[in-house]
Amino acid sequence: MSLTLFHQHVLEDHLSGFEAKANPNHLAAIRRPAIFSVLAHRGHEVFVKSGLASIEGVQVRDCAPGEWLVVSTGLGAVVMENTLAEIAGASVIDQSDGRALLRIHGPNVRRILAKCVAVDLHPDGFAVGTSTNMLCCHVAVNLARSGGDTFEIVVPRSFCGSVFEEIMEMGREFALTAAFADS
Amino acid sequence: MASLITCPHCGTRPKEEFSIRGTALGRPHPAVSEEDWHRYVYLRDNPKGRYQEYWHHAAGCRRWLVVDRDNVTHDVFGVTDAATFGRVGE
Amino acid sequence: MTSYRLGNAGSVNRGQPLTFTFDGKNYKGFEGDTLASGLLANDQMLMGRSFKYHRPRGPVTAGSSEPNALMTIGTGARSEPNVRATVAELYNGLTAVSQNRWPSLTFDVGAVNGLLSPMLGAGFYYKTFMWPAALWEKLYEPVIRRAAGLGKLAMQADPDRYEKSWAHCDLLVIGSGPTGLMAALAAGRAGARVILVDEGFRLGGSLLSESASIGGVSPADFAAAMIEELEALPNVTLMPRTTVFGWYDDMVFGAVERVQKHVGTPSPDLPMERLWRIAAKRAILATGSEERPLVFGGNDKPGVMTASAVRTYANRYGVAAGGKIAVFTNGGSGYRTAADLVAAGVDVTAIIDARAQSADAVPDNVRVIRNGAVVSTKGRKRLEALIAERSGFQEQIACDALAMAGGWSPIVHLMCQRGAKPVWSDEAQAFLAPDVGAAFIAAGSAAGQDRISACLKDGATKAVALARELGFAAYEMNIPEVEGEYDPAFAPIWYVPGARDKAFVDFQNDVAVSDLGLAQREGFRHIEHTKRYTTAGMATDQGKLGNVATIGIVAGMRGVSPAAIGTTTFRPFYTPVSFGALAGTSRSEHAAPVRTSPLHDWAKKNGATFVEAGLWHRSAWFPREGEKGWRDSVDREVKNVRRNAGLCDVSTLGKIEIFGKGAAEFLNRIYCNNFLKLPVGKARYGLMLREDGMIFDDGTTSRLSETHYVMTTTTAYAAEVMSHLEFASQTFWPELDVRFVSSTDQWAQMSLAGPKARAIISRVVEDDISDAAFPYLAAKPVTLRGGLKARLFRISFSGELAFELAVPAGYGEAVADALMEAGKDEGICAYGVEALNVLRIEKGFITHNEIDGRTTPDDLGYGRMLAMQKADFIGKRQSSRFGLTAADRMQLVGLKPVEVDKEFMAGAHLLKEGATPSMANDQGWVSSVCHSPTLGHVIGLAMLKSGRERYGEKIVVWDGLRGKEVAAAVCPPVFADPDNRKLQE
């Protein structure tokens, strides 16, 4: 007996009722990102960090001293795992199914996120490329600025439905739409 | 309504991101006296005023911090990573 | 009905008429009106009844300190009581109803209280409802409740949305009058991030109400030009309709924005109100000052209002407060009011000045009575005349409105909310803002400045200084010339002697000067006692208008300075804030975030009933057709697991990945049992203790490689265990090389339990899982047929042969479906946490019912796990202390009813046979109970004194709560398969 198993995104049910056509303020749920936790062991923090920085096609998200989430919408989990395994002094674990990746974009994105997070997202203090763990809609997430008006949020899967609904509620004022995206 | 704590790793955050464990006390060496252990496990000074407490940045970097603050005025004098906090009995 | 709308005065939009109703009657107003100005324009001065005596009342103010003009606005679920008509923005279709009167505002039966007023003085409730105590519930409380309270709630769910938001800035400016506008512009031009907040629906504050010339234009035009420039600055945010209600730790200010309170048909996409938390590096309090009423006989008659309110109605709203207006003043404000009224063509009958002389300009043809006093007023539902007294001679002066000017009190509430008290100034004859540090300063008239020109300068200077402190380039502001401003100086007069009627200090709560005297005579002399005894300052307006007079009068009665009396305590909120705004989106099913398992949809389609476990929704049982209740389903699920096999979602168990060369040593110190030699590919059950020797949590940890472990925790303690590990690693033993990360969300984990579990799971897993290859407590990565990588653990919480299969969460539903399909012929069923609980009680496994913070490993029968030969582990030192090894400790036992059809419940206590039910005779308690379908009767786990020595003893299960006693037999705490044969199959 060989099994054919279908993979389900955590927001499958949540996204079915939404308008497919994206408004200027839009939230994309990435279908199958590769997301790995990388932990540097004592004394290897700098080395691991520079190792991560040299990998192409991934974004490195700061979580804590010596801890990162490595995110890619291009590389598959297998490629990512093999690449990361080569970094000495790091422990790596696949979280691709344990985390959802949401990308929120648009002219009012900061106004929307101000209702979700307490951190000041003004570009003077939270420039493009910045990422950090924080509470978003009462849930600990990793939030990154990937562009002037674009933020990416990595949400624990079990909380994702709750966080998604809350962000959409906060976006009503600005006609926030949502849909799946492949990358 | 709000209090803000500046995590040395993550920056200024609302108190909701933290959980507090109480007095910042170093764990005694396993071999110190019964009295020292008793004091460590059960006795707290509970001062009014300046106070060092363990705060866990649970929704951020998940590091344990020592917050040095006045528990009357909430003036914060410093926040440091707990790994650098001294130990007793050694 | 007379119209009191003045020619073309004011800044209401005459091109935009609005209609509204008050007590069922139609009225017309204009865009830019408040409800109060709209009513006054239509000669509707009577707007409410007072709380205690039901006296007719009109508005005293034109702002947020209003004590009298409280109304219920809106209809149905949107009706909101106690709205101040003086700040409620008029909109088309607004429906307002008066309060605290029956049957109508003009004829109110409750006004009879006024006739009884000699009996209803200060302390009335305390004195009257003291005895007999038995009457409290039946008589006093219902009577007081019916009489008390100002408005009535809709008693329907709030149909509107509310939001919360954060904002961040370099400088927060609170108040948009002359001071605030200049401050915001100065800091804004310097480049600082500025937020300017004002409670009004139009920015400009007092500039909208005053007459003068600022830089050659009217104050309102000057404000408009400033606002235009501010709006164009990208670093400045303007927030009208927003009240800063509190100042909190670390320069966070709470504010509420009334987003749609002024909208007839609210948009469903916008909140009704928005609660703001504004984190500011610096803040300027530019809240201005409040004009004090004068305390004289009959000062509560509708038509008596502050001079600045009369001026605001005339200059801003183009409304005359009456046809013939008198002025009673102790300073320049009264004269300016008279001048503005005369300029607008309103008849000013007299200015009664309490002072002997003054340099204030008197408008032409207006009579001034110096050294005068108002001692009484005439009229019932509206002022008709006043009695003025001068040198012992009294004179009746006809008027339908009286503007009273009693001096100014800086509005400093926000600065006093964190413990600092305002400071009395003899020079200003007012309480001034305390020094609360350099980050939050008062400016303008909130800081005691009294003229527009001084306010403009003060706002600019202080904002420039703050901006410079924050590193912004200095920006020098030009201060415009102000012409025609008046001198607001005053000579304080707390209480006008010779009153022939009640002289009120607190209008809303009907506290008169006589009440304050009574409180002093009866010993309630401390101002906090005076406040509570008389209720002065305890109404919805929190004494904004009357508190300073209360203090001044009490000081006078005691012959001391107001400084010696001091103020009562200031607390948030500055003005009332709705519960809706405070709750935000956290209501109903959104009260807290929900966690769902990756098998949630699988459970749903299998018909699960869910139960909340912390934030998780877990499948509790899976009802089938014909089953009459949950017990039927649970019994069936349990029996089926013991006979065939069952699939249970255990994804919610905490999972922590542990890495590092120091991991083995670390785990050895975290658990009380040995972990150093756990082989790769094996799981071990472990107990974690607290430092006091009590069990903290239990679970299994598996070694996946030399330096990689995965720990499972209970669902309830997942977060606590993770924090505990981090605490131990970071503060106890930072030298150990060990790192953790939670993988709880990564895995869909299912427990497949029952004699047929292996047969079923081997159809899905490629690897050899025979007992030889995959023995009890094996823990290894496996591959599913088709190639999916998974983890398989041979662990059991049911006592049956069992496997836990963990697959990446996104495949959870598909794999669970595949297992159900593979086990169809074997009779597999889905089972929930209720059946899981029954299975574990039958097997005598523990949960947090037993690990309740008071139990040691030995108490639960795990004493042998304590590896005391280890150099150190958490809890080791306290585990050997006297009390934890005592022979009479409570120990885990099993309980069976002596008569099998008898039942007992968890929480019941245990007694020796024949003992009187009392806590003195307490022998222990029942921790877990279930109906065991395997045995056919109720079974329980219990903590019993020296329990393990008492197997076979008959004992009484005493349920004091339900008044039930059941005889039970003490037995070992394992009811099924005590030799663990099934686990090893």
Ligand SMILES: [Zn+2]
């Ligand atoms: Zn942190």
